[in-house]
Amino acid sequence: MPSKTxxxxxxxxxxxxxxxxxxxxxxxxxxxxTITDIIKLAEIPRGSFYQYFKDKEDIYFYLLETFRQDFKDILSNNLQEQQGDLFAAFSITFHEMLKFLSTTIDRRLLQNIFMEMDYRGYQHLLKREFHHPHHQGHEPGHLSEWQQSIKDQTDFSKLRVSQDEFDLMLHMLLGFMGQSVARYFMAQRDPERKMTPELYEHKFDLLLDWFEHGVLKENAGRELNA
Incomplete structure (x- = not known):
């Protein structure tokens, strides 16, 4: 985060x-x-940069915060409109994201962000929402205010998870959506695989449906031991 300076x-x-x-x-x-790239464009001394931000990563994630806040607002609004149906809200939000990504002037910026985002990067973003207790390693811990509001708005009568299990499920859904956007950008760069947003929305909804309902035929699953 930027300094008070x-x-x-x-x-x-x-x-x-x-x-x-x-x-x-x-x-x-x-x-x-490099930081040199940034300070040349900003026309500021290197020393001034370090008065404002700790390092390159600091200003990078501050820049991402604007887009992240927009996403949070959109998902929250869609969840309200879908009366607590979490999976419907994620589907609609993804569709809206692809429309935005195909028209925004920040398309190249977002493409670079998602194309290079690896597991560590996703965890860095997610940990700003999830606060991990030390003894739980990488498992989601206490929720941020926004995550808690998503939980409070979700209709649990539609889910086969407990209140305690919800945190892990939401963590997985957020990661799945981020990785899906990255794969969309990858497909756009490959002329042989290039897909329209509509086709990729269909693919995302198919995978989301598998996540929501499973892929096994009825009565084909194994019962979990209590």
């Missing part, structure tokens, strides 16, 4: 620095961008 800057200077980061990360993936 950055937040105390005039608004136009803050905008210029963030715009420089946005341009740098649009031109190249995260691993190829």
């Amino acid at each position: 950055f937040l105390g800057l005039p608004a136009e200077k803050q905008v210029k620095i963030i715009a420089a980061a946005r341009e740098a990360f649009s031109q190249a993936p995260y691993s190829e961008v």
Whole structure:
């Protein structure tokens, strides 16, 4: 997160620095961008940068926060409109995301973000929502205020999970959606696999349906031991 020094800057200077980061990360993936790239575009000394942000990762995730907040608002609104149907809300949200990604001026930036996002990157994003108790390793722990609001709005009568199990399920769904966006961008780069947003929405809904209802035929499953 930015320092108090950055937040105390005039608004136009803050905008210029963030715009420089946005341009740098649009031109190249995260691993190829350097602080030198950012400060040249922002026209600030290197020392000033470190007064505002700890490192490259700090400004990168601050930049992502805008898009992340938009996603959180959209999913929350869709969950309300779907009267607590979590899977319907995820499906609609994904459809809206693909429409946005196909038209936004930040398409290259978001493509670079999702294309390079590996497991560690997803965990870094998710841990800003989930607060992990030390003894639980990477398993989701206490929920953030937003995650708790999603839980509170969800209709549990539609789910075969307990209140305690919900945290893990939501963690998996968020990761699944992020990875699906990454695969969509990968398909767009391959002329032999290029898919329209509509076709990829159908593929996402199919996988989401498997997640929701399972893939085994009725009575073909194995009972879980209590």
